[in-house]
Amino acid sequence: MSRPAPAIIGSVAALALLVLAPALLLAVLPVNQAQFWTANILGRALVFGIVAMSLTFLATYGGFVSLAQMTVAGIAGYTVAIFVQGAVPTIVGGFGYPAAIALGLAAATVSGALVGAIAVRTRDIYLLMITLALAMGVFRFIETNITWFNGYEGIRNVVGPEMFGLPFRNTYVFYYSALGTAALLYAFVLYLVRSPFGLVLQGIRDNPRRVAALGYDVALHRIASFAVAGFVAGCGGVLATFYNIGISPGSIGLGATVNILIISVVGGLWHPIGAFVGALVFAVFDTFAATIYDRNRFNTLIGVVFLAIVLVSPDGLSGLVRRIAGLLHNTVPTGSRRR
Amino acid sequence: MELALTVVLNGLTLAALYFIVASGFSLIFGLMRTVNMAHGALYLVAGYVGYAVFEPLYDRDLWYAWYAGLLAGVVFAAVAGLVMQQVFLGWMQGQELRQALVTIGLSIIVADQLLAHFGGNPRQFFAPDAIFGSSWVPGVGRYPTFRLVQIGIALAVGIGLWLLLNRTRLGLMIRAGVDDRQMLAACGIRVPVVALAVFALGAGLAGLAGVVGSTAQPLAQGMDGRFLLISLVVVIVGGMGSIVGTAVGAILIGLAEQVGQALFPTYSVVLTFVIMVVVLALRPQGLMGRALP
Numbered sequence: 001m002s003r004p005a006p007a008i009i010g011s012v013a014a015l016a017l018l019v020l021a022p023a024l025l026l027a028v029l030p031v032n033q034a035q036f037w038t039a040n041i042l043g044r045a046l047v048f049g050i051v052a053m054s055l056t057f058l059a060t061y062g063g064f065v066s067l068a069q070m071t072v073a074g075i076a077g078y079t080v081a082i083f084v085q086g087a088v089p090t091i092v093g094g095f096g097y098p099a100a101i102a103l104g105l106a107a108a109t110v111s112g113a114l115v116g117a118i119a120v121r122t123r124d125i126y127l128l129m130i131t132l133a134l135a136m137g138v139f140r141f142i143e144t145n146i147t148w149f150n151g152y153e154g155i156r157n158v159v160g161p162e163m164f165g166l167p168f169r170n171t172y173v174f175y176y177s178a179l180g181t182a183a184l185l186y187a188f189v190l191y192l193v194r195s196p197f198g199l200v201l202q203g204i205r206d207n208p209r210r211v212a213a214l215g216y217d218v219a220l221h222r223i224a225s226f227a228v229a230g231f232v233a234g235c236g237g238v239l240a241t242f243y244n245i246g247i248s249p250g251s252i253g254l255g256a257t258v259n260i261l262i263i264s265v266v267g268g269l270w271h272p273i274g275a276f277v278g279a280l281v282f283a284v285f286d287t288f289a290a291t292i293y294d295r296n297r298f299n300t301l302i303g304v305v306f307l308a309i310v311l312v313s314p315d316g317l318s319g320l321v322r323r324i325a326g327l328l329h330n331t332v333p334t335g336s337r338r339r
Numbered sequence: 340m341e342l343a344l345t346v347v348l349n350g351l352t353l354a355a356l357y358f359i360v361a362s363g364f365s366l367i368f369g370l371m372r373t374v375n376m377a378h379g380a381l382y383l384v385a386g387y388v389g390y391a392v393f394e395p396l397y398d399r400d401l402w403y404a405w406y407a408g409l410l411a412g413v414v415f416a417a418v419a420g421l422v423m424q425q426v427f428l429g430w431m432q433g434q435e436l437r438q439a440l441v442t443i444g445l446s447i448i449v450a451d452q453l454l455a456h457f458g459g460n461p462r463q464f465f466a467p468d469a470i471f472g473s474s475w476v477p478g479v480g481r482y483p484t485f486r487l488v489q490i491g492i493a494l495a496v497g498i499g500l501w502l503l504l505n506r507t508r509l510g511l512m513i514r515a516g517v518d519d520r521q522m523l524a525a526c527g528i529r530v531p532v533v534a535l536a537v538f539a540l541g542a543g544l545a546g547l548a549g550v551v552g553s554t555a556q557p558l559a560q561g562m563d564g565r566f567l568l569i570s571l572v573v574v575i576v577g578g579m580g581s582i583v584g585t586a587v588g589a590i591l592i593g594l595a596e597q598v599g600q601a602l603f604p605t606y607s608v609v610l611t612f613v614i615m616v617v618v619l620a621l622r623p624q625g626l627m628g629r630a631l632p
């Protein structure tokens with residue numbers, strides 16, 4: 001916050017690079033490979049980066065490491081799938097995409113607030129345990145419930161809205177929708193943490209009793225921050241559902257939940273941007289695990305990377321970069337906290 | 340009536356298994372504030388290692404096959420726990436979140452390597468003849484003997500832990516460590532050694548549960564997540580770091596699961612989590628836990 005100018009310049013440069021990325025890829029790669037990189041690596045990284053950003057937002061400004069963020073994202077995806085016209089099987093149906101997406105985001109915001117309310121009296125490691133237990137509870141419920149969620153099979157054929165006469169499946173429609181959403185949400189989060197609400201939130205992180213003594217309702221602020229994170233995660237969940245053309249319990253299972261944690265920790269829990277750094281690394285590893293180690297051993301590979309980062313740099317990759325930059329400039333990075 | 344009693348007995352035998360798993364988790368947490376997210380992975384590793392020892396012996400029809408598997412599983416898990424504490428967790432004592440992340444990383448790698456070595460096919464131990472088959476239980480009828488033995492093992496574990504904590508010098512040190520680690524160290528006790536002992540014990544209990552649990556139900560990929568979740572819910576409900584609390588939590592969750600499945604199968608999972616949420620709302624430290632520091 002003390003140096004807003006370089007941060008904003010950096011963000012704008014990164015955004016410009018991402019806007020131009022599909023064209024740059026087309027310039028250096030054959031068309032099909034360029035499209036693969038655009039949608040399956042960059043686009044997917046943006047989508048999961050959005051979900052992970054809901055976690056890095058909570059962790060950075062509230063000090064809450066919640067493992068329920070993928071679950072909240074999944075609730076948004078499931079809500080869209082349940083209400084939208086054309087999904088297979090039809091659970092409720094009859095809604096157009098704009099209405100279904102609005103319902104999905106509302107459901108994610110409410111369930112985010114609910115997670116916050118349940119975990120409101122706990123913190124640190126207890127919060128991690130409770131949110132993990134909640135996430136697994138929702139997963140097991142959705143997996144076994146046929147009436148509302150079509151159980152193990154999930155709901156298919158959620159193709160996403162048409163835009164400019166093109167299907168959502170179109171590489172560039174998907175990519176620029178994801179990029180636009182990610183950029184707006186990122187700006188929203190950075191704006192929010194500078195607002196009075198964000199300042200109170202950071203005050204609660206550093207000293208809840210002092211903030212309470214100033215007359216602020218600590219519990220309410222905590223729940224509100226979980227609701228905001230729920231909305232952000234919900235946006236990612238809706239995009240992920242369109243990307244996968246549907247949703248199944250696997251997308252909110254233990255593996256998916258832990259993947260969001262891996263993305264956030266690899267990127268770094270000290271700034272919301274870490275989510276996107278981690279998501280890009282994750283997507284690249286996920287795609288090229290076969291050539292790096294063994295086709296089926298992606299989990300070992302990403303597990304080792306994750307473990308190495310936790311052991312070497314608790315700030316994640318972006319924290320590592322920042323520390324090296326700090327060393328080069330012979331200054332101690334400000335605001336570096338270990339949790 | 341008979342059905343109701345069967346459901347209750349099912350709940351209690353399940354609770355016995357849950358208690359064995361969660362007691363190790365709770366013990367480690369109680370002394371070291373380490374949330375061992377690899378607890379489920381230790382359960383799974385012990386199951387597979389035990390099975391690798393058990394299978395060739397069982398094929399040769401040796402009576403001690405199951406016992407050898409049990410011993411191998413428990414010892415392997417205990418040693419794995421020891422190594423984990425020594426190599427990864429000991430030097431970052433106090434950084435609770437980082438420890439949890441490290442154990443998550445380890446459990447991802449372990450689960451994937453187990454899949455690579457043992458494949459995805461479920462396996463199951465066969466209990467030795469002495470505790471195989473079924474017994475007659477008043478009011479219920481014939482009931483699998485092994486599941487009754489499971490209750491016996493849980494009782495032995497519970498009483499053993501109580502005696503260890505309340506009647507031995509090591510127990511004294513552990514209880515003192517729970518209250519004030521620094522003071523204990525200042526008294527000349529080598530706390531890291533006590534920590535290693537506790538970690539080995541807790542991991543060994545996960546191993547015991549791994550073999551016992553894989554005799555009563557299949558041993559398969561994904562069980563690590565299931566039993567980690569069970570451990571979490573049981574200690575959240577019962578109170579962290581308390582043996583009595585773990586027992587109460589295990590009985591409550593075991594019964595809720597079986598009763599829920601009997602009454603409303605599709606929604607039985609919800610019951611477990613309703614219990615957890617209600618306990619959290621009324622007593623965040625768990626039913627038997629002490630107030631959070």
